[in-house]
Amino acid sequence: MSTYQRLDPIERSEAIAQLESSESQVVAETILRLALHDPDAGWVTDRALALLESSDYSVRASAATALGHIARIHRSIDSSRVVPALQRLLNDPATAGRADDALDDIAVFAPSSGAGPA
Numbered sequence: 001m002s003t004y005q006r007l008d009p010i011e012r013s014e015a016i017a018q019l020e021s022s023e024s025q026v027v028a029e030t031i032l033r034l035a036l037h038d039p040d041a042g043w044v045t046d047r048a049l050a051l052l053e054s055s056d057y058s059v060r061a062s063a064a065t066a067l068g069h070i071a072r073i074h075r076s077i078d079s080s081r082v083v084p085a086l087q088r089l090l091n092d093p094a095t096a097g098r099a100d101d102a103l104d105d106i107a108v109f110a111p112s113s114g115a116g117p118a
Helices: 012-019 024-037 042-051 056-074 079-089 096-110
Strands: none
Touching: 012 024, 012 042, 024 042, 024 056, 042 056, 042 079, 056 079, 056 096
């Protein structure tokens, strides 16, 4: 069972450094903080897409969640890049749930972005 953790805003310079951390928890938390608070959805989307390639499943899962947050908060997302990337995560049991949730968020909150059912 997971517990609620408050994710405060983060300065971009600090976030850039933390995204390079070798600690997966630091990277995972940083991308979520950016998704929730950084006003530049495109910049955060680029960071999250890169993290979907991480060897650590928790980083990939958090990046997927971040993409769902971006769609929910900004009401749009680059679906031509994001949807296929999330669909690839559906094949991995460690990330499938988070990817499915993010695809649902895109379909509900950013439908004009072109996200269809997974």
